[in-house]
Amino acid sequence: MTEETKTEKQTEEKKELSLQEKYELCLSIAEECIKPTELYSLLEHIEQPLAYDGFEPSGRMHIAQGILKVINVNKLTQAGCKFIFWVADWFALMNNKMGGDLKKIKLVGQYMIEVWKACGMDMTNVEFLWSSDEINKRSNEYWTLVLDIARRNSVKRIQRCGQIMGRNNSDDLYASQIFYPCMQAADIFFLKANICQLGIDQRKVNMLAREYCDLKKIRHKPVIISHHMIMGLKKGQAKMSKSDPDSAIFMEDLPGDVNRKINGAYCPEGDVEKNPIFDYLKYIIFQKVDSITITRKEEWGGNVTYNSYEEVEQAFIKKELHPQDLKKAVAKVINQLIDPVRQYFKNNKKAKRLLAQxxxxxxxxxxxxxxxxxxxxxxxxxxxxKEQVKEQVKENKTENEKEKK
Ligand SMILES: N[C@@H](Cc1ccc(O)cc1)C(=O)O
Structure with missing residues (x-):
């Protein structure tokens, strides 16, 4: 093991936490929590709260889906929760992923589970459930819920959830994309989740589920702990995109890919706002390591080790740390973090075949x-x-009429 990864944070070790510690650990994931008081009470009164996250198996896996999810899940299970990963295969189909081919979607789902296992997810209190299987097992219960949610919400309200499927509010939707939010809201009750631990892009549907509780007079609403969405690497990219491979690090990227992408990332000198490198430092790197070492020539200030995210931020703002030197160190740590995944897919025959497929x-x-x-x-x-021809015909007609007069 290398110097950097040897100093993995304590959160990954098992120890009994106090109620306050559990609460703070859960909150440390949150870009937004609705509501903290309910979260506290949940941790206080329920022996093992159930948290869930769902994902569409829809292609390659970027570092946010990979390492960030592992960090969050490990924190919640350490805080005493059970975690359900909802493999949303039917949802990917409804969202036209992988050409709507369920076989391919399932393949990708299996691959994603393998990646999480390879990059350090503590599986003790984690369960993977496939949406198509579970829904079929208890179909009456599921569809009764979905229909009830559907009849209590207008089409407009459902359309406003477009972001949960990566759609804008103005996009034309497929009919399946009207089912989708109703089903996603139903999942929460179907799974009996106490905590929705999804990305902040999923907040609209989680809020809809809380509103549904008001309508149905359900006393204990699901607590929403939404995590931050890591920026894309290029200038102005608010989020990572699977269609632009250079906007994100993918879990099976080779060292050369990582170096190239980080080297090309937007990182304006002295500016830590809207700077994806600082997003990576805050939400991924300093969650996994205690320090980061910059190696540079004496004439450029010599080697320096920063022991916290704040230290790096300060040095960068004061322009004591140049983007190029920082990028080199960041690329090195990222390569170390994803290397176990590379090794796993190289050395495990079954996993290797899966990746190829x-x-x-x-x-x-x-x-x-x-x-x-x-x-x-x-x-x-x-x-x-066609429009142009129409215009032309119209123009000719008025010309003719003018001439006649
Ligand atoms: N909407 C989620 C997937 C999902 C589906 C169903 C759920 O219950 C939860 C999450 C995504 O875009 O990735």
């Missing part, structure tokens, strides 16, 4: 999407041409 499916999906985009472009061009 996933890569093939992802490639097919990319091609399909490109084709679809091209088709849409052509369609649009055709429509524009």
């Amino acid at each position: 996933v890569k093939k499916a992802v490639l097919q999906e990319q091609k399909r999407k490109q084709k679809e985009k091209l088709k849409n472009q052509k369609q649009q061009e055709k429509e524009e041409e």
Whole structure:
């Protein structure tokens, strides 16, 4: 094990925590918590609260889905929770992922579970449940819930949840994308989750579930602990994007990919706001290591070790630390953090085969999407041409009329 990874934070060790410590550990995940007082009471009165997160198996896995999720899940299980990962295979299908091919979606789901296992998720109190299996097992209960949620909400209200499927409010939705939010809200009650531990992009549907509790007079509403969404690496990219491979580090990126992407990342000198490198430092790196060492020539200030995120931030703001030197150190730590995943997929035969299948499916999906985009472009061009012809005819007509007069 290397120097950096040897100093993994204590949160990953098992020790009995006080109520206050558990509460603070849970809150440390939150960009937003609704509501902290309810969270406290939950931890106080329930022996093992149930937390859940869901994910669409939809392609490659970026570092936020990988390492950030592991950090959050480990914190919650250490705080005494049980954690359910909802493998949202049907949701990926409804959202037209992997060309709507459930077989491919399931393959990606298996791959994602393997990655989490490989990068240090403590599995003791973690369970993976596949949405299609669980819904089929208790289908009456599930669909009764979904229909009740659907009948109590307007189409407009459901459309406003578009962000949970990566859609804008103004986007045209498929009919399946109207089912989707109703089903996601139902999941919370179906799974009997006490805590919704999803990204802040999922807050609208979690709020809808809390509103549903008001309508149904359900006393204990689910507590929402929403985590931060890590920025994309390029300038102005608010979030990581699977369609732009350089916007994020992916869990099976090679060292050369990591170095290139971090080197090309937006990191303006002296500015820590809207700076993705600082997002990585705060939410990933300093969650996993206690210090980071910058190696540089004597003439540039010599080597220096920072023992906290705040120390790096201060040095950067004071311009004692140059973006280039920082990037080199950041790339090195990221490479160390994802190396166990690389090794696992290299050395474990079954995992290796799975990765090859996933890569093939992802490639097919990319091609399909490109084709679809091209088709849409052509369609649009055709429509524009039609419009132009119409305009022309109109103009000619008025010309003729003028001449007649
Ligand atoms: N909407 C989530 C996936 C999800 C699906 C169902 C859930 O109950 C929870 C989460 C995503 O975009 O990744």
